[in-house]
Amino acid sequence: MKVYCSKDSLLTGVNTVQKAVSSKNTLPVLQGIMIKAEGQSLIFEATDLEIGIRCVVPAQVEEEGVAVLPSRIFSDLVRKLPDAAIILELENDIITIKYYESDLSLRGYDPEEFPLLPDLLDAETFDLPVSLFKTMIKQTIFTCSTEESRPVFTGCLLQIEDNTIRLIATDTHRLAYRFAEIPNTDQFKFQGIIPAKTLGEIYRLLREEDENLIIRFNPSQIVFQFGSVYLLSRLIEGQFPNYKQVIPQSCQTKVILPTKLFQESVERASLLARDGSHTSIIKLTIDTEHLSIDQASDLGKITEQMEIRKEGNDVKIAFNSKFLLDVLKIIDSEEIIFELSGPYSPGIIRPVDDPDYLYLALPVRTS
The missing domain is CATH 3.10.150.10 (DNA Polymerase III, subunit A, domain 2)
Structure with a gap:
């Protein structure tokens, strides 16, 4: 050479x-x-x-x-x-x-x-806009589990059916779901669990100048091609849970509130909410015009209040603050819709201007 x-x-x-x-x-x-x-x-x-x-x-x-x-x-x-x-x-x-x-x-x-990478020449092939897939990864990957004992939860479920592409992730305590309409003239169908590590690498390597992402797949492997990069990954074996069953189809309380202000309030309250397990549980009270966070611990106490627009019932509910902050940090919309159905039912967060994205978090039972 x-x-x-x-x-x-x-x-x-x-x-x-x-x-x-x-x-x-x-x-x-x-x-x-x-x-x-x-x-x-x-x-x-x-x-x-x-x-x-x-x-x-x-x-x-x-x-x-x-x-x-x-x-x-x-x-x-x-x-x-x-x-x-x-x-x-x-x-x-x-x-x-x-x-x-x-x-x-x-x-x-x-x-x-050295084991050479196969080219999956006999695989099904379709393309996607790079910007779309990068957004889908950003909005879901943080919800994957890191526990290797449950492999199906350490990746995102990618589904392609008719003219819709979906990416779903869950660690059983929360779930992120993003879908988009795509041209699928050949009516390709695909369903596979892609490891979070793979999606993280794709997100790192994708550049704005790479306009199209080519995806090839067979039952056990998937390939992503963009620019000068060829990335091959195994698919995770196992049955992904039926995510549709856990997403509520209605709610008893709907709140619209500013994303940034809510994020900052949760961040401040979480600093005073750490318990012995190093988990920050914050309690929310939603009434006619306000959302309140009243937090007290051995470290001190804090009262946060913000104006909201609300439809439906008043509610008191508690969440792991990390589960709220993780999603608030990746939402670009100025306002979010927060949907609740009582203190023990999942909370749903949606960006006001992005109907194709949904995030679900289970509440925490408090004494």
């Missing part, structure tokens, strides 16, 4: 694929990044066998070849290279990186042992 390229190209490749490098796997080669010189490109790949990422960057290839380099040291070296023309040369699994009058060398792994 002999390749001429820029530091920026190397940095783009390394930064794109590095999060797919295995940190736990016992196979040493999975702790590496594969670089392959082919045509007029340098191809970077990494995988932990759950998720794989490929990135193609421009390069001047004098001699084709492939190497697998230890991720951590290679990434650190690339970041510390000068902004100069870089030459990569490979001989006997040792790659030499030349810049100015200097050079350094790294011993790699055997490329024959």
Whole structure:
């Protein structure tokens, strides 16, 4: 291998694929990044066998070849290279990186042992606007569980049916649901649970200039392609719960209130509401014209009150403050609709100007 390229190209490749490098796997080669010189490109790949990422960057290839380099040291070296023309040369699994009058060398792994990413050539394919899918991820991913003992809750359910796409996540205490209308002329149908790690990487890598996102899928894997990036992920096995059953179809109390003011009030009250389990439970009282937060603990007390517009019954209810703050931070709408049906029924939060999004949180029973 002999390749001429820029530091920026190397940095783009390394930064794109590095999060797919295995940190736990016992196979040493999975702790590496594969670089392959082919045509007029340098191809970077990494995988932990759950998720794989490929990135193609421009390069001047004098001699084709492939190497697998230890991720951590290679990434650190690339970041510390000068902004100069870089030459990569490979001989006997040792790659030499030349810049100015200097050079350094790294011993790699055997490329024959590196598992290449499949292309899912026989898969179903459709596209989506990048901006839409990025918004859908932002509005749902924070609701995924981090408990590996219940895998189906550690991802988001992606559904495509007729002309509708849905993304749903729940950790059993709360649920986020977003849908959108899409052109689906071939009437593709898909249902699969995508790991939160995969969606987090897609969100990190998607750029505004990437207008279209191509999605391919088969029963066990899904691929996302955008710009110069190819990301493959396994789907989580198991049955996602019937989310439609837990979403109330009506409410006894409907409140419209300013998003930012409510968020700031909850943040202040939560500071004085920590109990022995480090959970901040805040109590809300909703009457004709006001929403009140009255909080007292060994740390002190606070009374917050704001004007609201209300339809229906007065209600007193308590929530884990984190469950409210997580959603309030990602809502761009100036006002939200808060729907309640008594102190023990789920609360629903919707942005006033986004009817395609819904967030549900279970209340906390207090003495």
